[in-house]
Amino acid sequence: MLGGAGILVGVAAGPAQAAEVSYATRCVPPAASGLDPVEGTTKVEINAPATASVGDEVTVVWKFTQAASKNPDLIDLPANSVQPSGTLKAAGAQTADVAMQGPRENPAIPKGGAMVLSDMKGTLKLTAPGEVTLTPDAYSINAFSTDTKCAPTQTVAPAATIEVTASSTTPSSTPTTTPSTTPSTTPTTTPSTTPSTQPTGSSSASPSDSGQTDFTGKEVSVPYACKTPIGDKNATSPVQIDAKKNGGSFDLTVQFKKSVMDSPADIPADSVKPSMEVALGGSDKGTVHVEGPTNSQAIKSGDPIEIPDLTGTYKPGASGRSTLSPGVLTIKALGTTTTCTPTKSEVSLTLDTTQQAGGASGGDSSGSSGNSGSSSGGTSSSGGLAQTGADDHGMLRALGLVAGTVILLGGAIFTFMPRKRLR
Structure with a gap:
């Protein structure tokens, strides 16, 4: 007892x-x-x-x-x-x-x-x-x-x-408490000014602006087919590729956007490492490796998960108009690997490039040439990846965190969050 x-x-x-x-x-x-x-x-x-x-x-x-x-x-x-x-x-x-x-x-x-x-x-x-x-x-x-x-x-x-x-004293009724005053309406707050339009991701300059150094890509929804240690999963995530001219090369930044969730468990520091192979198309061919740092601090259960920007350098291998599309995404953690491959290429950024020694694989130079540094927002293109027609719009739902390890667990949802903590 x-x-x-x-x-x-x-x-x-x-x-x-x-x-x-x-x-x-x-x-x-x-x-x-x-x-x-x-x-x-x-x-x-x-x-x-x-x-x-x-x-x-x-x-x-x-x-x-x-x-x-x-x-x-x-x-x-x-x-x-x-x-x-x-x-x-x-x-x-x-x-x-x-x-x-x-x-x-x-x-x-x-x-x-x-x-x-x-x-x-x-x-x-x-x-x-x-x-x-x-x-x-x-x-x-x-x-x-x-x-x-x-x-x-x-x-x-x-x-x-x-x-x-049997209870010796059982009350015949249980008193209930009713609020003396119940508001008939609940006030709502309406912003005094609501913009009629909201800008979307796009390139920041026209080809005629030859002095441009910063190029903003278009936000695109990328359908992924993910391979994990315990199964396959299809998922979609909004991704944006930006570039900054650096001599004849470009410093790239890849952001995963508009995908938010709280951590389902305590995640140790330095346990999650993301990377991507940005796919080149148009005049150029090949891929550009970009990666982000591991999480610098432990993430407590219930706190928002943040995935840092992925960065790398693109050295053109051809002169002309080259496209950049989100490519194969890899996340490694504590000995496990999840690999997500786009089932359909979505061009985020188009750049006018000049071939550099030791650059990317290069292409057939069929793209139109122009002043290095011009850019324009892209549209869907083959980009070297097969268009399978897979379409699962929404947030990237494929990844779950287990022991600080990014893997799929059935309905578990692990989504990326940009630098600003979105709720």
Whole structure:
């Protein structure tokens, strides 16, 4: 018998009791993982008051002493990334399904390690005198928006019993509190001035402006087909490529824009490294490597995720009009790699270029020549990539963060956020 073990009960509730049951369980991982169901044994300890009265609302605690499945040999799970929820069956004097849930609190769990789950709590309002038995039932393990669902494969024995006595004083009615004043309308705030149009990404100068040094690309929605350690996923992200003239070369900056989410878990510093191969087209051919720094600070669960700008230098390999399109995106973290390839080329920037020694692969010089440094916003072009017609407009939904590792986990959503924190 455990007394004062964090069990909140009504005034008439007696000392808490704890009992453990063990039952065969089948756990089904998320479909995107490609893993087979797991047969195992769940061991649960239920803490509940031994006695209580009708009308009491008691809090019951479900403690896992053993989960039915271990962490698969795919990834390390970081601390505070796993949350359990489940159902407790009440039977006897009254029947009810008691919803149970635990906090997202766990130590770091290595690949193949035992799954450590937090204690779950739920409340039950007692409505009839007599014995009420409490039996653990199905539960789910949530990690980064995906659920592993576990259910008993045998009859489970009750883990606790509450002796419920008739209430000596049961109020005939429960007073309710009604606000004395309810506003009939809710004021809204309307900006005094709303611009009739909003500029979109575009090039910043015409070809006649030969002195231009900064070139702003068009924001384009790029459809990606992503390969991850545990499955494939299609996704779309808005991307913009800008350039700054540097002699005969151009310093490139690639931004992922308008895609925002909060971190689903604590992410260690220096754990995520993004890079991209910008695809060249038009007069020039080949790719330009751009990359961003790793996250300099740890990101706490619930905080916005920021992906820095990707930068690199483009040295033209041909003279003429060359196009730049977002290409293959790679994200590496703690030994894992996610690779996303555009299924359709979307030109973000067009530059008038002059061939440089040791430059890109070069082309057939079919593009029109002009003064180096001119630019214009581009439209969809082959850019050396096949146009498959894939179209999944929206934010980049393909990537999930697990142990600071960027991988796909079913419905997990990891999206990029530019320098300004957008909500």
